[in-house]
Amino acid sequence: MKGATLTDLKRTPLYALNEELGGKMVPFAGWEMPVQFAPGVMKEHLHTRAACGLFDVSHMGQVILRGAGAAEALEALVPVDIAGLKPGRQRYALFTNDAGGILDDLMVANYGDRLLLVVNAANAEADIAHMRRAGLEIEPLEDRALLAVQGPAAEAVLEAATGAVPARFMDVAEVETSYGDLWISRSGYTGEDGFEVSVPASQAEAFAAKLLSHEACEPIGLGARDSLRLEAGLPLHGHDIDEGTTPVEAALTFALSKARRPGGARAGGYPGAEIIAAQLEHGPERLRTGLLPEGRAPMREGVQLFASEAATESAGAITSGAFAPSLQRPVAMGYLPTELAKPGTQITAELRGKRMPLACAPMPFQPSTYKR
């Protein structure tokens, strides 16, 4: 991290605890965050899959949207059924632009009297400006931390601290505890069963310490968060999805609600709706796909993909790639022409001047264990 200045970076309410726990702090999206703790990315990753990992994700933006018409107003920005989102439920959503590209991906939870939006740290400022321009009356929250508790022991760990947890994947609940008013969703970004907990900043350290006092729970850095989400096939905004990729190209059609698709009760009415509708009907020209490199060499973001050994023109590129700790092999995702982006298609990648074989593969690479 030579030359990186940490002075202008924001710190989360768990900064002191992260340091005390031995977190190696690095700049990330304008924040000073732990990339790893003493065990390192590999062991932290495996611990999360085997027991329970605690992640400080307080850098992510939390935004409240209230009042009559809040859901309808948000629907003008996302291709998702927000009006039909029941109290106690959460849904994955996307802010689109006029070209159908993805400005950001986010979670929207209905807490009855309000919607809670959780957006990516790197895009939080732009998202807030985008919503305000659209006339949404939003309250960005500066006084709450966000903790992710992930893994097969997450339920036991969280329940020991809170006494109650939401019952199934994408349920949300507000729970009064000695750590204040907690807003808990049963979700995360690791492919594991788990939770994200919004906690008052003043209580965050005590709450995190309580979670970590459970023998199954260890602190996990952003490094393992990235390898966990990659194994789970989950896209990272700014890498696998961005303003130049549509939800259809990104293989995120599950997020396009029926009510907002052509023929739906509230079809269209969001930026880029016509382009996305046309891609749904005719299919996209390119598609995000899983990729399995042969051999052990990881293939990372930016590696160019070719239809064949002989092909000289790049057919696409890897957008995320790493060695997958749970699978003990390299995995990647990237974009290819739709006719190539089918499981089993053999292609090649150019790695350090050499052509190396890899194959398209379905995602997730690591089966998810959400409690449905």
Added chain:
Amino acid sequence: MKFTEDHEWLRPEDDLIVVGITEHASTQLGDVVFVELPELETQVAKGDEVVVIESVKAASDIVAPLDGEIVAVNDALTDNPALVNEDPMGEAWFFKIKPADMAEYDAYMDEDAYQDLIS
């Protein structure tokens, strides 16, 4: 034994130099998952990238510390890259080089100077 600013260690063995990376470098890299070794009998120049190391975090290179010829590589690393983390100063040597000029070796840092560099 001598050390380079690129965190390599060099150990003389008869008329050869054995090359590895330091404990400090292996800790900084994190878990090593892939090692690509050079071909035997390759002629290398000082500063050439001769080994690729991939950790869970990133790819890095090991450069040739001297002009010379690669005369042995440690194939054990190809099968078990984690050896780089387990025993960086011992079992996890990368290659042996026959230097064109042994005097180049003498110019490198001793252990005290290297400890000063990383402290």
